[in-house]
Amino acid sequence: MTCEKSAFLRLGRFAPTLGVRDIEASCLMYSALFGLEKVFTNGDPVGFMILKKDAAELHLTLQKDHKPERFNVAHLLVSDVDDVHRRCVERNLRIIKRLQDKGYGLRAFVFADLDGNRIDIGQALEG
Structure with missing residues (x-):
């Protein structure tokens, strides 16, 4: 079995879903780290939320x-990986893989969010 290319298929939004134990605390953390804003909630109490x-x-x-x-569980490219790393450290989030330049052209690190979800953050290296 091989992976096949499809020239006719265009992709739109592709959004990871993370399980969390405290949805409001996670919302605050992701907002502080990335500037994500809550754009949708569902349930009372809220059981699902979209940040964008x-x-x-x-x-x-x-x-x-x-x-x-x-x-x-997710990979995110950002414009300032050093700033995101600093924000993670300031919030005492666990760093799984330290910040470093990778041979595949990214400066990257992996952190665990409040619920232990591992998020890979990267920035393209110049040149």
Whole structure:
């Protein structure tokens, strides 16, 4: 079995959904880290939320018994990876992989959010 290309198919929005135990705390954290804004909520109490900034969208779903995966669940390219890293450190978020220049052309690191979800953050290296 091989991966196939499809010349006729265009993709639109593609948004990861993260399970979280405290949806409001996660909203505040992701807003502080990335400037994401809450654009949609569902439920009373809120059990689903959409956060958005620029072309990036993140969906949060309330999962009281959430157990994080042991792999990166999302990858995000940003314009200032050093600033995002600083914000993570200031908030005492666990850094899984340290900030460093990678051989594949990114400066990147991986952190765990409040629920242990592993997020890979990168910025394209110049040149």
